[in-house]
Amino acid sequence: MDMFHRPFGRRAFRCRTCHVRFYATPHPALAAASAAASHAKRSGKPKANGRSKRRRRWMVQAIVFAVMLLLFAFFLRYLTREQPSSSGIGQTPASVPASD
Numbered sequence: 001m002d003m004f005h006r007p008f009g010r011r012a013f014r015c016r017t018c019h020v021r022f023y024a025t026p027h028p029a030l031a032a033a034s035a036a037a038s039h040a041k042r043s044g045k046p047k048a049n050g051r052s053k054r055r056r057r058w059m060v061q062a063i064v065f066a067v068m069l070l071l072f073a074f075f076l077r078y079l080t081r082e083q084p085s086s087s088g089i090g091q092t093p094a095s096v097p098a099s100d
Contacts (some may be wrong), residue, residue, distance in 0.1 A: 020049075 010023040 010025055013024055014021050014022060
């Protein structure tokens with residue numbers, strides 16, 4: 001996200017008290033106004049950001065687990081299926097063509 005703000009001369013900062021990330025210009029007067037606007041937009045729940053990160057991390061882990069489980073199932077299916085033989089080995093005498 002920094003690559004969208006950097007061309008406009010804005011840098012990413014983090015509040016020391018609530019650890020909210022905000023973008024501000026290097027000029028001190030404008031930086032204070034931007035920080036105040038960022039605090040005004042925050043919700044009253046200080047732990048909400050941490051919960052969303054944990055939920056996202058849990059969802060990524062669940063998706064990776066599901067993909068790995070599917071790959072394992074396909075691998076087991078590949079191992080347990082019966083391979084058709086290409087030569088006459090293993091064929092019953094009735095299915096072997098007669099050589100006259």
